[in-house]
Amino acid sequence: MSESAGRSWQRMRSLVLESHDRRPRVVAELGMSFIRIKALRRVARGPLTMTELTEQLSTDKPYTTLVVDDLEERGLVERSVSPTDRRRKIVTITAAGLDVFATAERILNEPPAELLALEPGELAELDRILGKLAAGAADHGS
Incomplete structure (x- = not known):
């Protein structure tokens, strides 16, 4: 690794994750944990099965269930049975969730x-x- 690349990476990480981390502000303003916000952001891209959401959040199934239960109680998502497999639940964002x-x-x-x-x-x-960096990351599946 070149010294310049290492320094650039460290500066980008520091800028985004340390100096200007927006997570505490969004948590305070929305009154929910960041994992709930992260789940809502994933479901906003389109309906997901509970299994897909679990994978995208890198959590376990029981924890994902707790997160979705809370989002559902807040009226931000809805759960329904998959039309193709009754054993699967689909999580969909609501109008309030979109707001x-x-x-x-x-x-x-x-x-x-x-x-x-x-x-x-x-x-x-x-x-x-x-x-250019984003395109390269997409090409490599990062």
Whole structure:
């Protein structure tokens, strides 16, 4: 690994995960744990089976059930029986869940002041580089 690549990675991680971690703010504003917000964000992409959600959250089935139970009690998701396999439950976001999801996305995607202070050319170059990195990660299944 080159020294420059290592330093760049450390700076990106520090910027996102330490200096500008939005998770505590979104947890406080929405009044629920980040794992619940993460589950809601996954289901907002489209209905998921409980098994798919468990895999995407990297949790175990009983914990996923507790998370979905809470989201369902809050009126943010609904569970239904799969039309193709009655043993499977499908989790779907509700209209209220979409509103909460939109709030979470607004908070989590708010750029830090340091990013907003960059010159337009610097932002364009950073966007180009990050797009290249994202495309490479997608190509490698990361």
